[in-house]
Amino acid sequence: MAERVEGERLGEFEIIARYFAPLATDAAALGLRDDAAVLVISEGYELIATCDTLIEGVHFLGNDPPDSIGYKALSVNLSDLAAKGARGHAYLLSLALPRETPPAWFEGFSSGLRELQEATGITLVGGDTTASPGPPTITITALGLVAHGHAVLRHGAKTGDRLYVSGTIGDAYLGLRLLKDPALASAWDLSEEDSAFLIGRYRRPKPRTELVIPVRNFAQAAIDVSDGLVGDVEKLARASHAGALIEAGSVPFSAPAQKALQREPRLLATLLTAGDDYEIVAAVPEASAAAFEAEAQAKGVPVTMIGRIGGPSGDARVLAPDGKPLELGRKGFAHF
Amino acid sequence: MAERVEGERLGEFEIIARYFAPLATDAAALGLRDDAAVLVISEGYELIATCDTLIEGVHFLGNDPPDSIGYKALSVNLSDLAAKGARGHAYLLSLALPRETPPAWFEGFSSGLRELQEATGITLVGGDTTASPGPPTITITALGLVAHGHAVLRHGAKTGDRLYVSGTIGDAYLGLRLLKDPALASAWDLSEEDSAFLIGRYRRPKPRTELVIPVRNFAQAAIDVSDGLVGDVEKLARASHAGALIEAGSVPFSAPAQKALQREPRLLATLLTAGDDYEIVAAVPEASAAAFEAEAQAKGVPVTMIGRIGGPSGDARVLAPDGKPLELGRKGFAHF
Known part of the structure; x- marks a missing residue:
């Protein structure tokens, strides 16, 4: 023994x-x-x-x-x-x-x-x-x-549903980059607190358990963002036999991430596809949108509308802030 | 993607x-x-x-x-x-x-x-x-x-219970040894079929799913043998706040394992403690023993009485075929 x-x-x-x-x-x-x-x-x-x-x-x-x-x-x-x-x-x-x-x-x-x-x-x-x-x-x-019968799945989203995301996107990716190359902090004009925030988002992602009830009550479909926002929205859309349109200009970024984006605007496509966010994407019908927002707010979790379900089935398209399609090298992370 | x-x-x-x-x-x-x-x-x-x-x-x-x-x-x-x-x-x-x-x-x-x-x-x-x-x-x-309420656990064995084991013990250990050193086949006087049997027991242990009902109906406690017969019996005994006595001379060995034991008798202590057997040990009250044996036999699984629950709490003792305590270097496998 x-x-x-x-x-x-x-x-x-x-x-x-x-x-x-x-x-x-x-x-x-x-x-x-x-x-x-x-x-x-x-x-x-x-x-x-x-x-x-x-x-x-x-x-x-x-x-x-x-x-x-x-x-x-x-x-x-x-x-x-x-x-x-x-x-x-x-x-x-x-x-x-x-x-x-x-x-x-x-x-x-x-x-x-x-x-x-x-x-x-x-x-x-x-x-x-x-x-x-x-x-x-x-x-x-x-x-x-x-x-019984109340689980929210990837499928179930309908054309016209609003797409919401909780919290902010891309922080964990930036945190990982900072851990690998601390010099980026000055390149991105980040304070010590900014860097600590982004690194904390990589190391200790807080699960959005406060959204359990709002999601269950109002979402027709949902997914957590682990492999990249665009790729995970596309998984939800594909499972729902629908498409999705994301407006990059509406995607919420933290103040530190906004600083990095100002210094290095081409990071935008990366942040939308990098993953490790552990935020929740929910497809909510228009009629429930106000109630979903109010319930999420009551739970203390910011949620932001980033687009809608619709368009060619199985495809998640992204519009840049100028309204033109955003070029993405990839939509999300995949092993193998 | x-x-x-x-x-x-x-x-x-x-x-x-x-x-x-x-x-x-x-x-x-x-x-x-x-x-x-x-x-x-x-x-x-x-x-x-x-x-x-x-x-x-x-x-x-x-x-x-x-x-x-x-x-x-x-x-x-x-x-x-x-x-x-x-x-x-x-x-x-x-x-x-x-x-x-x-x-x-x-x-x-x-x-x-x-x-x-x-x-x-x-x-x-x-x-x-x-x-x-x-x-x-x-x-x-x-x-x-x-x-509900019918799960059989490690604890629950009582002094006097018979200890049964399914199938045979030590085959997987011998199979692993043969894979690492094929020359042992002749040292142990094994035919090709013998070697294939032992290797098969290492690589493809058959789960004793046929014992689900006999165990549930008649065992007061049970455990599967993954880390060594003696050590796993001791875990069962300890969880039951009891001891256990195993008679090595009663432990079932396959014909190929018996050949190896004849050529190398000191393997006995190893086979009793090596693990990877994936057989079931069950503690069955005396009054249910005949019914347990009959039901296991009806399911096509050989079960053998190898000892009893009893003796100093938390301790599994092993008697050699000559009735004296068997020396064991260890009782089972543990990581770390």
């Missing part, structure tokens, strides 16, 4: 007992002492299941603080659930980590998970911990709940 | 559409065209959730046939569910693979999944596909169903 502590290294069972069992606050988790969870789904609810993997060097950087890695790993799954109008119920965590991962990493990582659990009510119910020769790889499968 | 086909490489969406969408036969999967699944859990059922990660070089070998990798990735999860008395309902698949993974790999891998789906009724409902700089890493989260 490897339960002994060797210097700064902990055994598998010690890691689970010390860092993860405290996150397993629901009886369903059986204290993580079993190898499965037993979940009771309340009558009248559907289960929404989603799964995202984060890999060091692909989805986060090796020197990102461990707490931000834990936060992000759970956040991107809660973002998927929020786009479905579902609240987080439980999650399973698979960790494939180098054998020499120190206790401080687990301490930080689990604190990032805890922060988001406490903010949203989701709890850890199971998982797997494996020593791997590869880069740290984290897979979370999140299970959400929504009243 | 990366949907184009580049030579022998496929885009992410093409991979999903060609190889995985055909496995998503349930409406809950939304044809894998959404980023989440919508599952309706029938009234009166509980959901069992479990998660296992397989990494090349850790859980399978780089030259294992891709279909066996797919088969094993799903099998180890179905094994966990079977030990809970739960039948497989749906699963999510996360693939982190090198960018240059060829279509033939996906073809083989998905055929291994399909084989087990068709044998057991579980279906793919979602997942994530990511290009990774690390070794192929596969995480499956499986969701099973069991009638």
Whole structure:
């Protein structure tokens, strides 16, 4: 058995007992002492299941603080659930980590998970911990709940629907660029606070869980923006057998992103397609638009109309601020 | 968008559409065209959730046939569910693979999944596909169903319960040794069929899904043997606040394993602790033993009594065939 502590290294069972069992606050988790969870789904609810993997060097950087890695790993799954109008119920965590991962990493990582659990009510119910020769790889499968028949999907948008997006777009991309090349801060005329904001948006994307109810009440279709705004709008349009038109001049950018755009206007196409935003795009019928906006505002989440559903099926077109089609090198991110 | 086909490489969406969408036969999967699944859990059922990660070089070998990798990735999860008395309902698949993974790999891998789906009724409902700089890493989260209150857990075994194990123990370990050092076949006096059998047990462990009903009907506690028979029995005993006694002379070994044991008797302790068996250990009260055996036999699964629950709490002791305590270097496998 490897339960002994060797210097700064902990055994598998010690890691689970010390860092993860405290996150397993629901009886369903059986204290993580079993190898499965037993979940009771309340009558009248559907289960929404989603799964995202984060890999060091692909989805986060090796020197990102461990707490931000834990936060992000759970956040991107809660973002998927929020786009479905579902609240987080439980999650399973698979960790494939180098054998020499120190206790401080687990301490930080689990604190990032805890922060988001406490903010949203989701709890850890199971998982797997494996020593791997590869880069740290984290897979979370999140299970959400929504009243039967009320899940919001990618399909369902109708021609004429307004397209809304929450928050601001492109911050995470700029944050990642800054982490890789800090000199860009002066090129983009950013203050320290500006840079910290953009980096925070890359490392710790806040899931838009406050939009669960407005999305469920008023959106006909929704998607979270993980792979790029234009590409993800196109996925929603294609699933709805419709097209979409985005007005780039209406897309919301944060004040720091606006500074970068002023210094480097050609960043516009990149910000619209870069991804990692974890904002929600919702297709809302004209008749519900005012109610959707009011409910989102009441929840404290800014939402902005950026275009409409319509046009050639399966295609998301983008108009530049001058009204002409915007040239895009690509519409979003795809692995492989 | 990366949907184009580049030579022998496929885009992410093409991979999903060609190889995985055909496995998503349930409406809950939304044809894998959404980023989440919508599952309706029938009234009166509980959901069992479990998660296992397989990494090349850790859980399978780089030259294992891709279909066996797919088969094993799903099998180890179905094994966990079977030990809970739960039948497989749906699963999510996360693939982190090198960018240059060829279509033939996906073809083989998905055929291994399909084989087990068709044998057991579980279906793919979602997942994530990511290009990774690390070794192929596969995480499956499986969701099973069991009638409310009927899940069999690790805890619940009582002093005096019989300990049963399905099938035979140690085959997969011997198969792995043969793959790494083919010369062992002659050292262990194995025929080609013997070697193929043992290698097959490593590469394609058959989940004991036929035991779902006997386990649910008669076991007070159960666990699947993934990390070593003795260690996993000890986990069951510890969770049950009990001890366990295993008689090594009663542990079932296949004919090829018996040949290896005859040539190399000191393998005994290794086979009892090596893991990767994916057999089921069940604690069955004396009064239910005959019924359990009969029902398992009727399902075509051999089960063998290997000992009893009892003795010092949290400890699994092993008696050698001569009745003396068997020396074990370790009781099971642990990461970290």
